[in-house]
Amino acid sequence: MKKFIINIILTILFFSYVHAAEEMNEPLHPDWSFEGPLGKFERASLQRGYQVYTEVCAGCHSMDLLSYRNLVEEGGPEFSKDQAKAMAAMFETKGSPNEEGEITMRPAILSDHFVSPWENEQQARAANGGAYPPDLSVIVKAREGGADYIYSLLIGYEDAPSEMSLDDGVYYNIYAKGNKIAMPQPLYEDGVEYTDGTVATPEQMAHDVTMFLTWAAEPKLEARKRIGFKVISYLIILSFLLYFTNRRIWKDTH
Amino acid sequence: MSDNYEPSSAIGKWFDKRLPLLTLFAGHVLPYPTPKNLNYWWTFGGILTFCLVTQIVTGLVLAMHYVADAEQAFTSVEHIMRDVNFGWMLRYIHANGASMMFMAVYIHMARSLFYGSYKEPRELIWIIGVFIFLLMIATAFMGYVLPWGQMSFWAATVITNLFSAIPLVGESITNWLWGGYSVGSPLLTRFFTLHYLMPFLIFALVILHVWALHVPGNNNPEGIDVVQGSQDTVPFHPHYVVKDGLALVVFLVIFAGFVFFVPNLLGHTDNYIQANPLQTPEHIVPEWYFLPFYAILRAVPDKLGGVILMVSSIAILAFLPWLDTSKVRSAKYRPLYKQFFWLFIADVILLGYLGAQSADGLFLIISRIATAYYFIHFLVLMPLLGFVEKTKPLPKSISEPVLSKEEREAQVAGST
Numbered sequence: 285m286k287k288f289i290i291n292i293i294l295t296i297l298f299f300s301y302v303h304a305a306e307e308m309n310e311p312l313h314p315d316w317s318f319e320g321p322l323g324k325f326e327r328a329s330l331q332r333g334y335q336v337y338t339e340v341c342a343g344c345h346s347m348d349l350l351s352y353r354n355l356v357e358e359g360g361p362e363f364s365k366d367q368a369k370a371m372a373a374m375f376e377t378k379g380s381p382n383e384e385g386e387i388t389m390r391p392a393i394l395s396d397h398f399v400s401p402w403e404n405e406q407q408a409r410a411a412n413g414g415a416y417p418p419d420l421s422v423i424v425k426a427r428e429g430g431a432d433y434i435y436s437l438l439i440g441y442e443d444a445p446s447e448m449s450l451d452d453g454v455y456y457n458i459y460a461k462g463n464k465i466a467m468p469q470p471l472y473e474d475g476v477e478y479t480d481g482t483v484a485t486p487e488q489m490a491h492d493v494t495m496f497l498t499w500a501a502e503p504k505l506e507a508r509k510r511i512g513f514k515v516i517s518y519l520i521i522l523s524f525l526l527y528f529t530n531r532r533i534w535k536d537t538h
Numbered sequence: 539m540s541d542n543y544e545p546s547s548a549i550g551k552w553f554d555k556r557l558p559l560l561t562l563f564a565g566h567v568l569p570y571p572t573p574k575n576l577n578y579w580w581t582f583g584g585i586l587t588f589c590l591v592t593q594i595v596t597g598l599v600l601a602m603h604y605v606a607d608a609e610q611a612f613t614s615v616e617h618i619m620r621d622v623n624f625g626w627m628l629r630y631i632h633a634n635g636a637s638m639m640f641m642a643v644y645i646h647m648a649r650s651l652f653y654g655s656y657k658e659p660r661e662l663i664w665i666i667g668v669f670i671f672l673l674m675i676a677t678a679f680m681g682y683v684l685p686w687g688q689m690s691f692w693a694a695t696v697i698t699n700l701f702s703a704i705p706l707v708g709e710s711i712t713n714w715l716w717g718g719y720s721v722g723s724p725l726l727t728r729f730f731t732l733h734y735l736m737p738f739l740i741f742a743l744v745i746l747h748v749w750a751l752h753v754p755g756n757n758n759p760e761g762i763d764v765v766q767g768s769q770d771t772v773p774f775h776p777h778y779v780v781k782d783g784l785a786l787v788v789f790l791v792i793f794a795g796f797v798f799f800v801p802n803l804l805g806h807t808d809n810y811i812q813a814n815p816l817q818t819p820e821h822i823v824p825e826w827y828f829l830p831f832y833a834i835l836r837a838v839p840d841k842l843g844g845v846i847l848m849v850s851s852i853a854i855l856a857f858l859p860w861l862d863t864s865k866v867r868s869a870k871y872r873p874l875y876k877q878f879f880w881l882f883i884a885d886v887i888l889l890g891y892l893g894a895q896s897a898d899g900l901f902l903i904i905s906r907i908a909t910a911y912y913f914i915h916f917l918v919l920m921p922l923l924g925f926v927e928k929t930k931p932l933p934k935s936i937s938e939p940v941l942s943k944e945e946r947e948a949q950v951a952g953s954t
Contacts (some may be wrong), residue, residue: 298614321799329952349613349616349620354620367674392767418811422616422617422810425802425807425810426811427807427809428807428809430807501810503619503620504619504626508626508627508630508798508801509798509799511627511792511798512795512797512798512799513797513798515794516791516794516795516798519787519791519794520791521789522787523784523787523788526780526784526787527784527785528784529780530780530784533776533777533780534777534781537574537772537777538937
């Protein structure tokens with residue numbers, strides 16, 4: 285009877301595996317510093333990632349949930365306050381109405397949210413052939429495969445096989461679902477010029493910007509793992525104490 | 539039970555004479571005679587109480603920052619995650635807490651099924667428990683809708699649409715539930731209100747559950763009654779306070795593992811995409827703890843039939859004390875039932891797996907077989923087993939099976 289049940293389960297698992305395998309390529313799995321129980325972000329990589337985001341991605345993708353002040357906060361890119369202020373000031377945002385009731389533009393400050401490249405979704409679609417570039421604030425948590433998937437997608441562009449015909453505004457990417465994606469290849473050799481002298485290969489840029497996006501989606505990741513380590517250590521010690529207390533109490537009961 | 543409890547301090551005496559809370563706790567709850575042979579499967583009642591209180595406390599603080607409006611709900615949750623002090627921790631505890639609570643309640647129910655805790659004289663404890671489970675389902679479902687991600691929205695759409703299966707008035711009822719002609723802000727607001735209310739109803743039922751438990755006392759792994767005034771029982775405090783405490787702390791290690799290291803493992807990635815009524819996700823799947831019931835719902839080709847079967851699959855539990863005809867409580871002494879119990883558990887896990895797959899082809903066929911077996915277990919096997927099963931002889935008292943082999947042989951020798 286048991287054997288019979290196990291056989292049924294194995295058969296089903298096999299079928300679902302075949303089912304899933306035909307859909308898309310498994311994403312690459314680079315070594316991420318933020319993985320593991322005590323993982324942390326690489327500060328320099330986060331800072332480079334911010335540069336890639338602003339110089340490449342931000343042309344089309346908003347990050348509405350982030351503010352410039354986040355760039356200064358602990359556990360993130362940790363730019364200095366002056367650096368972040370200067371970075372914010374590079375963008376213009378709507379100010380409050382002046383005495384005549386007109387809304388004028390002003391440079392962004394630390395408390396402002398990241399300035400969106402678009403006024404609204406319609407404008408974004410109109411400029412991108414009908415496709416809407418999604419907001420990137422929590423994109424790493426919103427996609428199956430997380431950071432691995434985002435990283436792979438960014439470097440997964442190849443020439444389409446000859447038998448495949450692509451419509452206008454559709455590109456070939458080996459990690460995209462159905463190998464088709466509406467985003468043109470974003471990263472090219474030396475697409476940005478890193479200030480710290482790192483060579484800007486597509487892999488390096490993809491790595492940095494994915495690290496940055498992971499932090500953006502989970503800005504408290506470092507604190508979470510740090511506290512979690514303490515909590516679990518405490519609980520394990522407590523469980524030992526309770527184990528011995530329990531044994532003592534039950535000693536005379538048979 | 540020491541009914542002659544008397545507070546020692548003057549204030550205690552004054553207070554207790556007017557409101558005998560101290561007598562209740564120090565005179566009844568703490569010395570409450572508990573069978574001495576309860577194993578660790580019995581610790582989940584305490585664990586569940588802890589989970590409920592944790593959900594209420596974290597939920598209270600989350601509610602201070604959450605905005606129940608279709609436009610703002612998603613951003614307000616992200617505001618909690620980013621800007622509220624330890625907001626990320628509160629939300630992850632609350633979200634994973636729901637999963638942990640269901641994990642605990644399923645173990646608690648399986649324990650009851652295995653050891654026959656639902657049988658005479660404990661039918662009411664069990665039935666109250668079924669109602670607690672129903673309320674938990676409603677609460678968890680509504681809570682899942684609140685972050686207003688894609689899965690929230692589409693789960694709400696699928697489930698509220700089930701009411702449209704009711705003949706004649708279905709459509710009107712659905713519109714009445716929605717407070718409009720589609721899922722939107724009015725529904726979200728009322729779900730939030732109800733999600734806030736229901737845990738307190740659960741809490742009230744938990745008090746009744748424990749009260750009803752304290753009348754006949756705990757069942758135990760042998761499934762036999764304790765011999766009054768014998769060595770069969772120990773006082774609840776400190777024996778079970780510490781034992782339950784130990785189990786709770788071990789449980790918390792797992793809980794903390796989820797919260798701090800894989801907080802999104804049990805969730806769905808689509809729920810980090812803001813709700814979009816114009817875009818249906820590829821697969822709409824409920825949280826893992828609803829999957830078996832979801833599989834039953836989809837196993838039926840007819841919508842109304844599916845709804846009826848899904849509701850019945852839970853309602854049938856309330857009738858279990860009378861569907862089970864066996865006089866023996868514990869599966870330990872029911873060799874046949876013991877096998878069918880494990881088969882039933884396997885069936886529920888299989889249904890859970892099927893609930894996560896697309897409902898077509900082979901999966902659909904197996905779903906139907908597994909659904910049929912679920913009901914056969916309750917409607918055919920449980921009543922039948924009581925008549926055909928040859929049960930093992932029960933021990934005379936709890937203390938008896940605890941005795942060593944030599945002691946027992948000595949006893950047998952003494953009696954012949």
